[in-house]
Every structure is written in C-alpha cells, then in structure tokens.
Amino acid sequence: MATAQTTRRTTSRSGGKRPGRPRKKSQSLPRVILSLLALSWVGRAFLVSLLIVGVTGLNLLISRNQYDLFFLMVGIELIVAACIGWLLLAFRRS
Numbered sequence: 001m002a003t004a005q006t007t008r009r010t011t012s013r014s015g016g017k018r019p020g021r022p023r024k025k026s027q028s029l030p031r032v033i034l035s036l037l038a039l040s041w042v043g044r045a046f047l048v049s050l051l052i053v054g055v056t057g058l059n060l061l062i063s064r065n066q067y068d069l070f071f072l073m074v075g076i077e078l079i080v081a082a083c084i085g086w087l088l089l090a091f092r093r094s
Helices: 029-037 041-063 067-093
Strands: none
Touching: 029 041, 041 067
C-alpha cells in the first residue's frame, strides 16, 4: 500500500514574506543628513567648524569665563589634536 504524504504549508509571522530575505532597516533623519554632509568637501568643512564651535563653547562653559583656564584648556586640546593627527598620518604612510 502506498502511504499518502501530507504536505504542510508554513506561514511566517511576517505576513507571508520570504523568510530568508533580510529586512532593510530605515535610518533616522539626523543620520541620513550627517552621512550626506560627510560626502562632500563643503559638508566636511561645515562639520569640522561645527565641532570646533561646540568644543569652544564647552570650554567656555567649563572655564566659567576665566580666560587663563580657557586658554590653557584650548592649548592642551590643540596639542592633543596635533599629536593624534601626526600619529594618524604616520600610520597611514607606513
């Protein structure tokens, strides 16, 4: 006697879409704008200037308008930034 094989249909919980296909996540609007700005030269210059203004403002808040402390902090940050830039340049060349 031949046995009858039963086929079973399985449905996924995602509404019948293909189970093996990964779902693309939508990015948030600030992340999209940031990625678009980082693609062009003008956008990179804008982001760097925005970062400089933010760090300078944070330094002013921390130093509480004590100019000697403000300039000391800015000097230390410039030295650290120069050292990091030189290290990155040295590692890229080697």
